[in-house]
Amino acid sequence: MSKKIYVGNLPFSATEQELRDLFSRHGSIDSVNVITDRETGRARGFAFVEMSEESAASDAIRALDGSDMGGRPLRVNEAQDRRGGGGGGGGGGGFRR
Secondary structure, eight states: OOOOEEEEEETTOOOOHHHHHHHHTSSOEEEEEEEOOOOTEEEEEEEEEEEOOHHHHHHHHHHHTOEEETEEOOEEEOOOOSSSOOOOOOOOOOOOO
């Protein structure tokens, strides 16, 4: 069963190929998805890597969490399932007199 990994605090210049190279040292990669801004197309500083084997994913998390990429310490952990549609929760409290 594959395991999805969250990779945060990426340099904005990070590419899918760089992440594939970094994670493939620990096992087989199913997919790499660098998250980009819808409007600008620029990277948002995080990505998801899906690895074929749970043990390889666990090894990668242990080895790469806190490691340096482009001068930034990576945050690497198991991805959490998204629950519902995010969203801002609503109108902020203006103050009226």
